[in-house]
Structures are given as C-alpha cells and as structure tokens.
Amino acid sequence: MLYLHGVGHVHPSAEISNAFLEELDIGVDPAWIIERTGIRSRRTVLDLDYIRATRNSDTRAAHEACELSNADLMALAGRMALERAGVTADRIGMVIGGGSVPDHVTPAEACQAAERLEIAAPCLDLRSACTSFGASLYLLSLMDAERMPEFVLLVMAETVTRSVDYNDRRSSVLWGDGAVAAVVSLRVPAPVIIDQCSLVSDPRGHAKVVVPWAGYFAQEGATVQTFAIKKTSRVLHEIQAQCLDPARLHFIGHQANGLMLESVCRRCDIPPERHHANVYDFGNTATAGSPAVLSAEWERFGAGDQVALVGVGAGLTWAGALLTFGERAVA
Secondary structure, eight states, X not given: OEEEEEEEEEOOSEEEEHHHHHHTTSSOOHHHHHHHHXXXXXXXXXXXHHHHHHTTOOHHHHHHHBSSOHHHHHHHHHHHHHHHHTOOGGGEEEEEEEOSSOSOSSSXXXXXXXXXXXXXXXXXXXXXXXXXXXXXXXXHHTSOGGGSOSEEEEXXXXXXXXGOOTTOHHHHTTBOOEEEEEEEESSSOOSEEEEEEEEEEOGGGTTSEEOOTXXXXXXXXXXXXXXXXXXXXXXXXXXXXXSSOGGGXXXXXXXXXXXXXXHHHHHHTOOGGGBOOOHHHHOBOGGGHHHHHHHHTTTTOOTTOEEEEEEEXXXXXXXXXXXXXXXXXXX
C-alpha cells in the first residue's frame, strides 16, 4: 500500500492551437483535428517562431530552441507537490524521474531536478514511456516499507514536441508538453491511499511506438489506438470489480486522444461527470497526462471517492492504480 501526500503539475505557456497548425499549411484545419482527436490545443517548450520557421526539421536543434528544460519543468511540478503535501525538501529520501524524451543520456534527470529543489537524496530515472508514472507506483508498491525512506518524490517531465515532425499532420496534432510530480510514502499515512497497482507489458509490440535517438516520433496509429482502448478498458474493468462503490468511481485515463477516452467510457459505463480529462486542451502529454488531470482535480475529490488511474504506452505496456480518498484537513 502506498500513501499519496501531494501532487503537482505544470504546462509550458507557449500554445500550439489548432489555428496555429492550420497556418503551417500541412493539410489540417481545426475541424479535421477535432473530428479525429478531439484536441483543441496543446503546449510546447519550443519557441513558436522556431516551429514556424523550421517545422522542427532537425531534432538536435530543438534542444537549443527549448524555453524550458525537462529539469525546469520537473522542479516546477515538484515544488507544487511538496507544498501540497506539506513536506519540506530535506524530508525527501529518494527522487525518481522518468518520461519519454530525456534531455540527456546522462545524468539522470532526477538528479537535475533534485539539484533545483535542493534535495540531497538518492536519485534515479525509471523510463517506461507513457507509463513511467504508473510503473514507478508499481515498483514502489513492491518494496519493503521498512527499508524505504519516509518520503519519495516522483518527478516526470514530457517534452515530446521536440521529437515531432511538424510537416507530419498525423503526429503534429497529437503532442503537448508538461510535467507532474507526486510525494508518496510506504511508511507515513495520508488521507489518499494508492493500492491495486498493476503493470503489464507485451514486448512483442516494442516497435509499434518509437522515438529514435535524435529522430522523430513514429507509431502504427490504428493498431496503437485499438491497443489503448482494449487495454485501458480491461484495466478499468478490473478496478471496477474491486472498488468500494462503482457509482463513486472516477476515471482518469491515458490522455492520448479524446475519442479513445470516450470509447473507453462507453465500454465501461463511465458517465461524463465521473470522467476527467485534459487532452482536449493540452494534447497527449505522455506519462504526464493522467497525473496532471489528478493534480488539476486534486481539491475536487472527497472522503469515499475513488479514482482509477490508467496509463498505456510504448513497450507495449499498460498500468493502473486505484486511489481511495479519505478525510482531508480543511485549509
């Protein structure tokens, strides 16, 4: 069992609207994008003039065009999570980073985020693409509580727009950037409990979603969407069977595509008021997607509410967790 003490999130300010993509003259217009993805807008760490001028023709140059680094985003989200948790940096005993597109091969980005947050603790990255957050929860759930530090900080940054070919209308409409953080513990109780953590992989599908080093994001779109709907529905059904009251279960899925999420809701009988999403305004932010929704809705959930957090991604891999909310102190 894991305890969740606080969460945080951040998105860059530069906005890639559907109108901006239409201006690139790549064969899209806002109606075409909405019909296929449901996405209205997304955020990027890239300078918008750089995208206009180059369409990101050299992904190596994108690193220089970034207005925020992964570590910058991690630190911003991390500060929010620490503040919400009421935990000071000196009480963090481990930092776990992750995501899909690191700024550097080495060092671990967790080290860079920890330096910004003035945390002196063991740091490591755990990379499972869009399921990095879920994989971190799963790994921690397997640990011996007595051998773990009091508090662990998860910090995950996603800047996939750096790996997007803005001449490719299929991928350019999907991706946005962001970061998330969470303060968790195996030892110190909190009003929010995380249990039923799961992580499953089918390595036979490892080539279906790829971001090569210094290359562009590529995927087998139809195959991956079918996979995402099928696996998300399966994980959500498993959680529904174990939750306290299905009528109070809220669903936050992998923020890949609005139409995909709506299909899952129909399959699993999730009404609109219990489905929470940000993909429509921020695009697919990979592993930062579903935790960012949780962070944005953090004050909404009360005692007795449960949240199914589900992720799918490259590998191919899928993960899930059930969060149960108890009484929380009123600020």
